[in-house]
Amino acid sequence: MTRPASRLPDTQRDADPEGSAGGPGDGSEPDARFTFANERTFLAWNRTALALVVAGLAVAQLLPPFPGVPFGRQLLAVPLIALGAILAVAGYLDWQRNQRALRHGQPLPRSPLPRILATSITAMAIIAAVLILLSAALK
């Protein structure tokens, strides 16, 4: 639901008068509610990234080793933490793209992040299941 910038109060529309053409800050100041919603989405992605880092650390530090699979814990922990780092950066880029679209009154671009997250978590679940079965077989 995008709102034309012309419907905004003058105080909001003129909040960034020096925004130059071509820069990320150009266009007109969008409705404050959309700006806040975009910011909350960015923060939610960052919390997801942090949760993945915590999960990775927990796997590496708290899980007992998989019998017969010496690097099993690292195999699970490293992708989780790396995905956390990727989500943090991608979340920022997503926020920037959305903010630019809002400032120009354009439709919001489709985010690749949900697909990346879902695919990665599915892959991690499969790797975890294989590791458990493998270590049970090798015990």
Add this chain to the structure above:
Amino acid sequence: MTPPGTGDATPAGDMEEIDPGLARERTSLAWTRTAISFAALGGALLKTTPTVGGPVLGMSALVWGLGRMTHRSGRPEAARRLRQLMITVTVTLVSAVALAMVLLGGGSPPR
């Protein structure tokens, strides 16, 4: 009576259009949740690796402070961008440290 945010609301009929206070409050709470997430991670790390846990715990204060930061510069978009960038860099740094801990064997031995 038309509920707020529904129907053919005139600008005066929409509570959040007059003052986006609720949106601002929700965003403020989101910043607080993010700071708590940092604090939880810092607290957990403090038990195993205090040298890493301490700075991460300190970062939670930084995140909370960033959430409270007001736009005094007169260029809200630039200030917003800098703030988001700082959070991104912080989370990426924490991830890099965690990755180093896992790869260099900084984890505690299994009991």
